[in-house]
Amino acid sequence: MGHSQAEKAATRERVLRITSRKIRAEGVTRPGIAELMNEAGLTHGGFYKHFRSRDDLITQAAAFALAEGTSKMERSARKNEEDPRAGLIEAYLAKQHRDAPATGCALVTLGAAAARGGQDVKEAYEKQVRTYLDLIAGLDDDREDARADAMVTLSALVGAVLMARAVDDPEFSDELLETVTARLSRHTSHDTDAAT
Amino acid sequence: MGHSQAEKAATRERVLRITSRKIRAEGVTRPGIAELMNEAGLTHGGFYKHFRSRDDLITQAAAFALAEGTSKMERSARKNEEDPRAGLIEAYLAKQHRDAPATGCALVTLGAAAARGGQDVKEAYEKQVRTYLDLIAGLDDDREDARADAMVTLSALVGAVLMARAVDDPEFSDELLETVTARLSRHTSHDTDAAT
DNA sequence: TGTACATCAGTGAACGCGCGTTCACTGATGTAC
DNA sequence: TGTACATCAGTGAACGCGCGTTCACTGATGTAC
DSSP: OOOHHHHHHHHHHHHHHHHHHHHHHHHSSSSSSSHHHHTTTTTTGGGGTTSHHHHHHHHHHHHHHHHHHHHHHHHHHHHSSHHHHHEEEEETTTTTHOOOOSSSSSHHHHHHHHHHHHHHHHHHHHHHHHHHHHHHHHTTTTOOOHHEEEHHHHHHHHEEEEEEHOOOOOOHHHHHHHHHHHHHHHTTTOOOOOOH | OOOHHHHHHHHHHHHHHHHHHOOOOOSSOOHHHHHHHHTTSOOGGGGTTOOHHHHHHHHHHHHHHHHHHHOOOOOOOOOOHHHHHHHHHHHHTSSHTTTGGSSSSSHHHHHHHHHHHOOHHHHHHHHHHHHHHHHHHHTTTTTTTHHHHHHHHHHHHHHHHHHHHSSOOOOHEEEHHHHHHHHTTTTTHHHHHHHO
């Protein structure tokens, strides 16, 4: 085999990435060390050359998963040049996102786990929330209360994906995503006039 | 001791209720059978007189937790007689709710678990979502698109509580809850006028 | 450029603990007479 | 109303498996000479 310093760093990151996906898809408790190492092409014994304990790995992998989200979303926002805010919302509430929790936004998949977790995980979670809020508020140029609007928008995005995944009827799940997409796209508060 | 038929039913429900709280607070994987039975005042051995397996208990406890939510929310909505919709939103986004996941809405705490769960859990989850939507849409009397509005509102409620719990800075958590409360209370779409 | 040696990523067997599940047993319940 | 007996909720010891962690070992890396 061989094992240079560069290879070690690569192995470490590979394990981190694999774990960050597994915990999003299956929760932070399920995947075992042997399983994770095997998927990285190694045996379980070498694990402790990279991480102090399972807990250490999970904590780092959670931070890894959380950090991954932003760049992804920035990219999807840029797809719709006329209305990047709508672009982001559509991408976030897309069925592909709902159906791919392993590579999806960790605010949804790791929310409950972070709530129970230690300070490290919560800090990573918060950082990710703040980044999203800045991103959304930044796209929402013309509004003065952009930050408040962004909080409602982000909450709705996260909640909608969470529920869309947990519901049994696929059509109902679709309806949820589509409805929230439509409502949020025209700004959380623009549309009115219908009532009153 | 003694054990009449009535006592058996009571025991069963006690275990279910305890478990429904534990899994909301600590996740569906953590609490063990011995621990749960002890908290119900029993030893672990009798467990299988009530449930087929740990999985069976968790599934039923999840459904139990989900079902509990609605009645609670209906009550809090009625607190504010002038504007029951605002009453519900304030109760849902209250700090007491954020700080008491064990007895709080299971749509938040069990969302990720339900997404990974079997059909039974997903059906229970969906039922609860539908009940909430009906409740919110019902309170939102004067709007024709009440159902769509309810979907956005519920998504934002669930997402906001999930994030408020997972974030590290308590002040930021408070801000999130307060901001979303203020924004949602005046109807998701009524307020406008600020922009454009 | 070549040789000897220390380092250390990765291997795989072994350990030990926690926990879900099983089982023989107990004693109160409640039914049959 | 009282007595004998079957039922079964609850007990606690024991089992066994999975899994996190440890450890002696291997062999390639990369440094010293």
